[in-house]
Amino acid sequence: MYSQVLDREVSMTKSIAADSDHLDVDADGATLRFPALWLRDNCPCVECRDPRTGQKFLGITDLAEDTAVTAVEQTDTEVTVVLGPDGHRSTFSRSWLAGNALDDGDPGDGRTERGKRLWLADDLRGRLPEGSWADYLADPAERVRCLDAVLRQGFVLLRDVPCEDGAVRDVAESFGYVRETNYGSLFDVRVEATPNNLAFTGLAISPHTDNPYRDPVPTLQLLHCLRNAVDGGETGLVDGFRAAALLRAEDPEVFAVLAGTPVPFAFADADTALRADRPLIGVDPAGRIREVRFNNRSIQPLRLPYQRIVEFYAAYRRFAELLVRPDLLLTFRLAPGDCLIFDNTRVLHARTAFADTGDRHLQGCYADLDSLISSLAVLRRKVDA
Known part of the structure; x- marks a missing residue:
């Protein structure tokens, strides 16, 4: 239902969120909410994932317990979040966020x-x-x-x-x-x-x-x-x-x-x-x-x-x-x-x-x-x- 977000015209904006524990993304009139620690754990950048295998370099104990969203940059196709306390930048495509919305819509491994x-x-x-x-x-x-x-x-x-x-x-x-x-x-x-x-x-x-x-x-x-x-x-x-x-x-x-x-x-x-x-x-x-x-x-x-x-x-x-x-x-x-x-x-x-x-x-x-x-x-x- 969120795939239509790709068709929306969203100009470049930048907003600062004072140590927010989550990110809100507007998608076709609905708001998708993602916890800051979830975003940090799923960062796709080469510092966090092996580009050859896609496997994560960091475990949960490597991530700060007080991870927070300190800034957000948005375009019509991407959302970049700055995550405290270390200032790490994570960029996600809007289609990826929409496809991983926290709405219990994941069909899982297909075995149930x-x-x-x-x-x-x-x-x-x-x-x-x-x-x-x-x-x-x-x-x-x-x-x-x-x-x-x-x-x-x-x-x-x-x-x-x-x-x-x-x-x-x-x-x-x-x-x-x-x-x-x-x-x-x-x-x-x-x-x-x-x-x-x-x-x-x-x-x-x-x-x-x-x-x-x-x-x-x-x-x-x-x-x-x-x-x-x-x-x-x-x-x-x-x-x-x-x-x-x-x-x-x-x-x-x-x-x-x-x-x-x-x-x-x-x-x-x-x-x-x-x-x-x-x-x-x-x-x-x-x-x-x-x-x-x-x-x-x-x-x-x-x-x-x-x-x-x-x-x-x-x-x-x-x-x-x-x-x-x-x-x-x-x-x-x-x-x-x-x-x-x-x-x-x-x-x-x-x-x-x-x-x-x-x-x-x-x-x-x-x-x-x-x-x-x-x-x-x-x-x-x-x-x-």
């Missing part, structure tokens, strides 16, 4: 519900966010669209990825790095004679997130379908953020119980022992949904006061019942060559049962959102250039 497009099953049924692997590789704009779908909607389905061993690694490395775990850099989801995880059976698997017993949890999961010649074995996805938001709207007290109760998740086999205590619904300091961890197979006994256990189990059941509502569960069948990329901190995945004698083989790996977000930002710069 604030930066997402929440969905129900009917919103996407018959119109999945998808793309062609060949187009994804050839067209930077198409890659931006697909990666943005993972960030905003929680997943994307890439079609016609070659049905070759290790191809899922190529998909992960197209935007980031494979996250190696005790399951290896890649893992095969198929029926095994002696499985160490129920995923490696033909049993139905209810909506869940993977590896909640890790901290940090793998934030992205990729599943590449190599073969799917079985009856059953359909894939299901649930927008966990939408489910958590519905729970908050329907029963805020239940939501608060789940957001405020650490749950012990664990996994162990002959070579591995992992544990992380995290709530089923994670929120940021502003109360916005940031993470869902839900995996009934991995929850260990909670050791809390009796009444808190009773409250938790009632809330846990309520959330579990909500997650399997037909209006939330999106179901579709993966075909050979389909590679599903999804946000493991948000989207719960499931599958229907299939016969152990069938031929169903998915190959998967884990990766992380930070690499995808970085690749997306760099690609956008190139596409927009």
Whole structure:
């Protein structure tokens, strides 16, 4: 809303503010206020920031606690402030100040519900966010669209990825790095004679997130379908953020119980022992949904006061019942060559049962959102250039 400030004709003026603790800037009839210490901390000059990296030279303890605005010079495009007690001069463009207005309008890092497009099953049924692997590789704009779908909607389905061993690694490395775990850099989801995880059976698997017993949890999961010649074995996805938001709207007290109760998740086999205590619904300091961890197979006994256990189990059941509502569960069948990329901190995945004698083989790996977000930002710069 403040971008119009660039169109205003403002002549050069100079005003003195007697040790003011803030700066007021007029922008299209509104007044933007910035604390003096905030201005000093964000000074863009070469004395304060490395011009090559943009990183700050000074820490907060290097800045005077009594920093004040002692003078202001303004043009139609820039504002220069003189800051006491050392007389340091800081120049800011008006567009930069407008873009960093202290109005809580920052969308943040895009990982909370604030930066997402929440969905129900009917919103996407018959119109999945998808793309062609060949187009994804050839067209930077198409890659931006697909990666943005993972960030905003929680997943994307890439079609016609070659049905070759290790191809899922190529998909992960197209935007980031494979996250190696005790399951290896890649893992095969198929029926095994002696499985160490129920995923490696033909049993139905209810909506869940993977590896909640890790901290940090793998934030992205990729599943590449190599073969799917079985009856059953359909894939299901649930927008966990939408489910958590519905729970908050329907029963805020239940939501608060789940957001405020650490749950012990664990996994162990002959070579591995992992544990992380995290709530089923994670929120940021502003109360916005940031993470869902839900995996009934991995929850260990909670050791809390009796009444808190009773409250938790009632809330846990309520959330579990909500997650399997037909209006939330999106179901579709993966075909050979389909590679599903999804946000493991948000989207719960499931599958229907299939016969152990069938031929169903998915190959998967884990990766992380930070690499995808970085690749997306760099690609956008190139596409927009």
